[in-house]
Amino acid sequence: MDFAFDARTEELRVKLLAFMDEHVYPAEAVAEEQRDGLASPWETVPVVEELKAEARRQGLWNLFLPDSEYGAGLTNLQYAPLAEIMGRSPQLAPTATNCAAPDTGNMEVLTQFGDERQRKQWLEPLLAGEIRSAFAMTEPEVASSDATNITTHIRRDGDEYVVTGRKWYISGAMNPDCKIFIVMGKTDPDGDDIRRQQSMVLVPRDTPGVTVKRAMRVFGYEDHSHGGHAEVIFDDARVPASNLIGEEGGGFAIAQARLGPGRIHHCMRLIGMAERAIELMCRRAASRTAFGKALAQQGVVHNWIADARVTVEQLRLLVLKTAWLMDTVGNKGAHTEIQSIKIATPRAVVDILDRAIQLHGAGGVSQDFPLAELYAGARTLMIADGPDEVHQRSLARRELKKYL
Template sequence: MNFEFTPEVQALRQKLLQFMDEHIYPNEALWQEQVDQGDRWEPPAILEELKQKAKAQGLWNLFLHKSYGEFSPGLSNLEYAPLSEIMGRVYWASEVFNCNAPDTGNMEVLAKYGTPAQQDKWLKPLLNGEIRSAFAMTEPDLASSDATNVATSMVRDGDEYVINGRKWYISGACNNHCKIYIVMGKTSPDNPDKYRQQSMILVPANTPGVKVVRPVNVFSYDDAPEGHAEIIFDNVRVPVENMLLGEGRGFEIAQGRLGPGRIHHCMRTIGLAQRALEHMCERAETRIAFGRPLSKQQSVREDLAWSACEIEQARLLTLKAAQKMDIGGNKAAKDLIAMIKIVAPNMGCKVIDRAIQLFGAAGLSQDFFLARAYTLARAIRLADGPDQVHMMQLGRNLARDWMQQKNQ
């Protein structure tokens, strides 16, 4: 394994780090101030300004794997991973570079599975940052951690599909610029193969019958201007040409979509944790308690040491998973992807929690990024599958593989 950065990645890292120092960190307070003014679901003006700066510097669409050809900047998963970590240090920064979820996963889906007509209509505006999108899979009335449970119905009626169902925690759907949903539902509920019952279809946000009920809060945050919507699909009609890949291919698309997305989630979480550790170090050196700096306290030193160890462990494991994906694809890397999805968010929660403790009551306030960072890390333990699902599947694979090796 060689995780040394190529000259191209080193140059991109330096450009990103400089961009963060010059444009992102100085505008964190302004970004929040603009969100809180006027229409909360309208992206703040500073965001569009920063997008134009990022695009002019070539810091745009870096997430899209080199295998996507004409749409890609030519980076591999391993090459993009350290860049994702840098963007993740500020929770809204990825959008500045058009590298934000759920748009990244949706662009990958359209680039990999979309027809030329679908790509012209939806992928190109997404790649240009002109519109936003959402991925509608999770449902409130069933255990969506098992995607085969998804119950939203998609019934063909002539040249259209009629969609009925209820979704929630649909990230990005509250944004005024969200124009397209990728919706997962069942077209063949009676198929004996439960992995061929589901399909994915493109639903324009302004289609009659699409009702955004409310933003569902995360730890009392509404996460404007993105939001996590509860949506009702009430006899929503879309043309058959909006189907992705074909009926019964929804589970296949979901599996292809989630692999790279989990790498991105984990690296962004590592970026948050790394930033928290740096703030801990500064606080420990400058905060005086009981007559001396906090860094003189043994328990504080241990917290710093453990945090550094755990961040580096998660980082190296995630880089290994990214490299395995590049070499063998998502399927070959499935166990490593499960490992990082278990390890990185739990690590992020522990490190950021230690930072909050070190900052005392200030760590809970809006004066520092730690409180929001903790909610993000905790939410990632559920996003793209809860810990328990990944552990269940990983444990199953490990036991099965051991038995197969023994019997060879």
């Protein structure tokens, strides 16, 4: 395993670091000010459009997509350090570079499983950053950690599918630029194979019967970067049968294909969040005095910073190993490592952010520093894309299988 940056990765790293320093970090405060003046909190603030134009001009666009026809053609190993850099400003940087969830996963689904018409109608405007999208899987009435539980019904009626169900925490759905939902539901609820009961269909937002009912907060935050999270009702929403993605019964497999890259992308960005936290901890410790000594001279602060650095270095190596395996043996071959980073990274980054908040005192839980919002995002990732316990269960079973 060789994790040294190749020439292309290093070139993009240098450009992206400069882009962050010159454009993204200064835009964080501007975005907050502009949001106060919007008619709706879910509209895209003007500075984001400016960042997108600049990122595209510099070639920092669609870096996440390994398909060279549609994206940058980077491997997971090449993309990992770039996603880490974006993670330092998760509210702006991923959107500015068109590398933000849930659009990234949806673009990957359309690239891999969409037909020519679907790609033309929905993938191309997503790649251009002209529209946003949402992925509708999670439901409030069932334990969605087990995706076979979903109850949304997708019924074939002649040349149409009729979608009926209730979804929530549908990321991106509050953004008025969100024009398309990828909806997972059951086309064969009584089928013998519980992993072949589900399918995915494309449902345009303006389809009669689709209602974006309300915004769902995350620890009190509205999470503007993703276009919010919504409860969405599908009440006999009719779409053409040609809106089916792949084949009937293929929804579960498509979901698994989508979530693998999504999980490592989240972990890459989480490491960037941890790096931002360490930087803020060090700056705070160097600038504050308590009980006659600088915080930077306090032993407990030394421990927090040292432990954070060791943890980040360990996590980064595991994420890079996972990226390398995904590139060399595929997602199935990297299953253990994908689950390992999904368990380890959010948990460890939450702890680092917690220490950073503690070091900042009241400022740590305020809106004057990004730490509280970073904490909310990191803590949520212990649930999103499969809760830790599901991954622990699967990982333990695979380990035990060697001995049973």
